[in-house]
Amino acid sequence: MxxxxxxxxxxxxxxxxxxxxxxxxxxxxxxxxxxxxxxxxxxxxxxxxxxxxxxxxxxxxxxxxxxxxxxxxxxxxxxxxxxxxxxxxxxxxxxxxxxxxxxxxxxxxxxxxxxxxxxxxxxxxxxxxxxxxxxxxxxxxxxxxxxxxxxxxxxxxxxxxxxxxxxxxxxxxxxxxxxxxxxxxxxxxxxxxxxxxxxxxRTLDEVHEVRSGLARLESLLANHESAEAPHDVRTSLSKAYRAVLDKPITQQASSELNVPTLGDGYINHRFRIAGTHPTANPAQESWWRDCHVHDDLDLSLASYLVSGAALTAPMLVLGHPGSGKSVLTRVLAARLPADRFLPVRVELRSVDANADLQTQIEEAVRQATGDTVRWPDLVRSAPEAMPVVLLDGFDELLQATGVAQTDFLERVARFQEREIDQGRAVAVVVTSRIAVADRARIPADSVVMCLEPFSDRQVKAWLEVWADHNESILADRRLKPLTADIALSHRKLAEQPLMLLMLALYDASANALRAAGEDFSEATLYEALLTDFARREIEKEAPGPADDDLVEHELAKLSVVAFAMFNRRAQWATDEDVTADLTGLRMGATGAGERRLQKNLTAGQLAVGRFFFIHDTQTTRDGTVSQTYEFLHATFGEFLIARFVTQLVTELSKARGRASSLFPATLDDGWLHALLSFECLAARSPIVRFLLRIVPRQRRLADLLLELFSTSFDERSDNLYSAYRPTPLTAVQRHANWSANLMLLAAIAADGIMASELFGASNFCAADWRDTALLWRGQLTNEGRNGLIGHLDIARTGDNPDRDLHIKVSLHAVAPAPRLNWTYNINPQDSARPSYDVDWMRLKYNFTATKASDVLMHGFEPLTGVIPGIAHTVVQLPGQPPMTVSHALLTALSALGRAEDAPGAFQHLFKVIDAFDPTPADDLDALISMAWGLLAAAVVAGTITVKDIPHLAYSQPYGSDFTRREPARVMRERLVNVLDMIAADGAFPTTPTPPTSAASPPPSPSPAASSPETPATPPAAP
Structure with missing residues (x-):
């Protein structure tokens, strides 16, 4: 008061x-x-x-x-x-x-x-x-x-x-x-x-009108009683920002169409919003899962900007490429009333990245108005207006400079603190791509907003604006505007604002989306989109229909841009990277007279400068302009990679087909090798998905790829493209990537290949596959290795001497259960019982030191520590597939709670025990004790009844030596006592009476000391 x-x-x-x-x-x-x-x-x-x-x-x-x-x-x-x-x-x-x-x-x-x-x-x-x-x-x-x-x-x-x-x-x-x-x-x-x-x-569940242009924000924040109009630089800033509302969303679209203005075409984003805390990680989409989606962007921004929170820490606005982050800042700068606010929009790509924040703000004011003014003077000129600084593109700052900016947001907060101390309190909003939000520490008091994809209602609202602007134009060409139901059949594109504009532009050429049939695949859509835009850009410079070769030339350069990102394991690439790659692949030179007015542009700028679905980021650092390129939707780049690879291998196959037997053609696979020896194509699932769709299923093509695979580990003599080195790799790593990619492509072209086709004459091709797979596991990147594992269905086929592996590429690989008769080449009539030495297995897994082997050994350790000599001994029962002792024991354990499975599991377990030699052995002692203990537990649990108890459970192991085996004798007597007690309580109709003797069991295996994997001595006839 x-x-x-x-x-x-x-x-x-x-x-x-x-x-x-x-x-x-x-x-x-x-x-x-x-x-x-x-x-x-x-x-x-x-x-x-x-x-x-x-x-x-x-x-x-x-x-x-x-x-x-x-x-x-x-x-x-x-x-x-x-x-x-x-x-x-x-x-x-x-x-x-x-x-x-x-x-x-x-x-x-x-x-x-x-x-x-x-x-x-x-x-x-x-x-x-x-x-x-x-x-x-x-x-x-x-x-x-x-x-x-x-x-x-x-x-x-x-x-x-x-x-x-x-x-x-x-x-x-x-x-x-x-x-x-x-x-x-x-x-x-x-x-x-x-x-x-x-x-x-309080009415979030109600259906609200889809709003556009943030117009309500302007009316909410307007000072209706103010008679004083802004003047000087404030007036210039206001004019500059408001002018964008009357300009088209993009200047790069077709001149034949009426692209909506920013004021009409901007649909208010849906969003999630949250405060931050020390463990907050807004870069992970899972972090946002529990945050509600809001649709009152104008109200929320207005509320935030008049709150104290806006003055002490920056608001961070996150979104995916093409989600409209920059557009939001442009509209916000235009809509903030100039009599109450002083907005300054700073494109971080356009100011000196090494300058301090105040200098960057002053530079942004000069770029927008042409006036040079000091920040304190600007703020003091409007004491009643609240300054709002919009820093657009923190991610672009990271990409273009390649310098860590972990304290960027903290520096912004310190700037705000200084301004408060000086009586110039300022609100700051920072935009960034969500994937790099973890590259900077977020101040504790910051508010974070994440922009959501378009909803169905927003897609419909935007397309209604599009129809209002273009319906009559399209009608003159007997075409119709794109409708929401058609656009939403390509939801991944339609839910991003800029991608939705692309769909509308593409459909406007001949209602191509409307005319598409049910077999119109994702790959077909990307092919049509990219080809259409390449053709349209060429026709802007040269009258008449574009030549198909020129279109392919443009798309080939874009494909190299995609490879520049892929082979560097990044979602973007610098202009220097792209230019170096084009030069290294001998694609950088332009034709005589081509683009004479652009002679100072780099090869990278010439390759991507005309395509607005590639995001071009520029920042200035120490007076030097740096550029990076990124596809607005990552799938564009992934499709271009699959498309270009398919074209290259198809052309090689055609060249081989044109060669005569008298003069066989030498395969010129230099380009293909250069592009495919730095990363495995399986590193990104969309690339595999597109390859499965567009690679021709041709035996001739598969044979060519198998031929290339056969020499893929040889030293190469050609050095035509040696200058192409997107990332430093060893020769072994490049061999691994090259061979893995050839195998992948051959398996697709043949709709599945045999290991014997890959390795030719071999005593056991599965061993060759294993050794090569271990090379891939050790030399590919984590993404490449895991992608290869996740996309290969590998089936064991045939019997000795025709054992083989069938390898097929799929979207989601499934691993079948092991077949030990295939692994050890066991015939049904064979009495040999191979075994795998536990100590050798420990040494082998310890040598590789992989997570999978550690987990596997850890899981088996309680069992292998008690019965090391027989845990992995393979036993073949009549009419049953071979199984190890540990498999039989764990099957019985897992069946304890399943009455339908328990009888069979215990029958198998005791038959496995019965197959061993009667000679006393500690391992067998422990196995019998565990088996009887499990059987008692099954009886108590009610999953085994008297009639289900295996007859072999009552047999006296070791024949006449049974009395010498105290542990086995005690365990057997305890089991009989348990059964007697349960029967006495009425659980069984009669007390089970164990037999006094048992048939002589077959002898046990004799482990060989010379090898970890050896067939044991065959059992004697029972």
Whole structure:
């Protein structure tokens, strides 16, 4: 109240004393008297709020708003409390002064203070949950009233009603609060905005009109009573920013069409918004999963910009390429009313990246207006206007400079802190691609916004704007505008604003999307889009239809741009990279007279400069302009890679086909080798998906690729393209990438190949495959290796001597269960029992030190540690596939809870045990004990009954030597006792009687010491 009113009163002095602990000497100040004084002060103070806020800077204005809200919160509670107490007949409380104010001034657990909730409003720009606060304070107040004489004198019923004040006061206080807040909204635009935001939040589930152009933001923030128009540089900035609203969304579209202006064509984004904390990671899309999607961008931005939060830390706006981040800043700069705001839009790509923020702002003002002005002078020229700096393209700063900017947002926050200290409080909004949001530490008080893809309703709304602008133009050509149902059949493109414009432009040529049939695939769409745009750009420079060879030449250069990113394992590439790659591949030179006016452009600029689906980022650093290129949708680059590779291998196949047997052609695979020896194509699943769609299924093509594979590990003598080195790799790594890619392409062209086709004459081609696969695993990148594993279906086929592997490329590979008869070449009639030595397996896996082998050994360790000699011994039962001892034991264990599987699993387990030699052995002892223990558990669990108990379970192992095996004997006797007890309880109809003897089991395997993998001694006939 002192902050707003500037005067003194008995209540203000009393509260000052209460908060400082200096109440001695103050006479009794009853609650009702305090309430009356508070209401009179509130009415006097708030009534002139508009006048008191006039002419204040942004920070002081925010402090006044917080104070005004605090008064409303307190006054509403006082009024509600008085109303409820008087209804109970309490006219005077008769409490000590400190007791009467403690429930106001004392902090409560959590954010339960009145000041805390007022600060929440002013800082976060949203009406707080005032009911929760009032409930908390009312409960505290009701407890405070207990024991007061005024309450003790009431009847029992009324004393009970006093206890219930924590229920009645909050509802009454909320009504008073909302009533006073609506009165404040008439005096102050900020309160009107906050009320609108809160009302909108309560109706999120309702269907709202799709809004465009942020027009409502302008009307919300406008100062309708201001008679002073902006002047000087502010006027120039306002003119520059507002002019973009009347310009087309893009200048690079067809001149035959009427592209909507930015003011008409910008559809307000949907978004998610959240505060930050030390462990926040907004670069991960999973971090946003629990945040609600909002569609009130204009309200939220208006609310944020008039809150205190905007002045202390930057807002970070995130989105994917082509999502409209830059467009949002352009529209926001245009829509902020110039009489209340001073927007400055800074394209980080266009200012010196090494300059400090103030210099960058001043440079942006000069670029927009032609005026040179110092930042402090600009702000001081408009004391009532709140500065809003829009820093567009933090990701572009990273890409173009290649320099870490981890403290960038912290530097922005320090700039804001300095400006507050100087009385020039400023709001800052920073945009960035979501993928690089983790490249900078985010200040603790920052707000982060993530732009969402278009919804179906937004796609429809944008296409309605498109139809309004182009329907008559298209009708003259007997065409129709693109409709939402057709566009949404290509959702991944349609949900991004710039990609939706591309679809509309493409369809406008001949209603190509409308005419597409059901077999119109994603690959067909990308082929049509890219070819159409390449042809259109060529025809802009040369009259008449574009030559097909020129179109392919343009697309070939774009493909090299895509490879520049792919082979560097990045989503973008610098102009220097692209130029170097084109030169290294001998594609950089232009024809005589070509683009004479562009003779100073680099090969990279010439390759991509005409395609607006490639994002061109420029930044200036120490006076030098740096450029990077990125596809607006990553799938464009992935399609171009698959397309170019398919063209190259197809041309090689045709060249081989044209050669005669007398003069065989030498394969010129230099280009193909250069491009495919730096990364495995399987590193990105979309590339594999496109290859599966467009690579011809031709045996001739597959044979060519197999021929190239056969020499893929040889040293190459050609060095025509040795200058092409997008990333430093060893010779072994390049061999690995080259051979893996040839195998992948051959498997696609043949719709599956055999390992024997890859390796030719071999004693065992699976061993060759294993050795090559280990090379790939060790030399490919993580993405390449994992992509290869995830896209290859590998099936074991044939029997000795025709064992082979069938390799087929699929979108999602499935690994079949191992076939041990194939692995060990076991014939059904063969009595050999191979075994894999556990100690050797440990050494082998320890040598490779892979995560998969560590997990596998860790999982088997409890078993292999007890029965190391037989855990991995393979046993062939009549009519059954071979199985290891550990497999049989774990199958029985996993069947404990499944009555339908348990009988068969235990029959197999005891047959495996019965197959071993009766010679005593500790491993077999332990195995029998485990088997009987599992069987007892199965009986107790009810998944095995008496009739299901395997007959072999009652046999005496080791024949006549059974009595010498104490552990086995004890375990067997315990099992019989368990069964007897269960039968006695009525679980079984009869007590099982184990047989007194058993047939002699076959002898056990004899492990060989010379080899970790060796067939054991065949068992004797039973």
């Amino acid at each position: 002192k902050l707003l009113d500037g005067g003194e009163s008995r209540l203000i002095a009393f509260l000052d004393a209460a908060s400082s602990g200096a109440l001695a000497g103050f006479e009794m100040f009853d609650l009702f008297e305090a309430k009356g004084e508070a209401v009179r002060l509130a009415d006097r103070t708030l009534k002139g709020l508009k006048r008191r806020l006039r002419g204040l800077d942004a920070l002081t204005r925010t402090e006044r708003l917080e104070a005004a809200h605090w008064i409303v919160v307190i006054t509403a509670f006082f009024e509600a409390a008085e109303e409820q107490l008087r209804a109970l007949g309490i006219e005077e409380l008769g409490a000590k002064a400190r007791e009467q104010v403690v429930f106001i001034t004392e902090e409560m657990p959590g954010d339960g203070s009145f000041r805390g909730v007022s600060s929440t409003l002013a800082r976060r720009g949203a009406i707080p949950d005032i009911k929760a606060l009032y409930t908390q304070r009312a409960a505290y107040f009701a407890k405070y009233l207990e024991g007061l004489a005024a309450v003790e004198s009431l009847s029992a019923d009324r004393r009970a009603a006093v206890v219930g004040l924590y229920v009645t006061i909050p509802d009454a206080a909320v009504l008073r609060y909302e009533e006073r807040l609506r009165e404040l909204a008439k005096e102050c635009a900020e309160f009107e905005i906050w009320l609108n935001v809160s009302a909108h939040a």
